[in-house]
Amino acid sequence: MGALTAHLPDAHFAEGGRIMARSAMDMQMWQGIALLALGLGLAGRTNRVFLLGGCGVLVGTVMFCGGVYNTAFTGHHGNHIAPVGGSFLIISWLLLAVGWMRRA
Incomplete structure (x- = not known):
């Protein structure tokens, strides 16, 4: 997606779309890392909390981006x-935080 957003002609994007696509690509990259x-x-x-949180991050990233x-x-x-994907991300990261607190 980085190469696509960098090299695709402007005619393939909606108005302001290249900036939005770059933002989504950044979010996708950081969530993937x-x-x-x-x-x-x-x-x-x-444990189940970590698995649920990790799966939620994956689903949320795909939906949001x-x-x-x-x-x-x-x-x-x-x-x-x-917005639903963003909500999934927030809830999933909170679940992961709860999982880390339960481990300690």
Whole structure:
């Protein structure tokens, strides 16, 4: 997505879409790095709270970034995918925090 947002001609984006797509790409990258770190840090020591939180981060990232990409390319703001995905991310990170507190 980084290469796509950097090199795709402006005609393929809605007005202001390139900036939105870059923001979604940044969010996707940081959430992906966080998921990798979680997977490596919790290998073999997971519980249901961690699994639920990690799955929620994955689903939330796909929904949030997908909704923002859709808006960036089509210009249609009518979907509720991005806000629901953002809510998934918030709740999932809170679940992961609870999981860490329960471990300590």
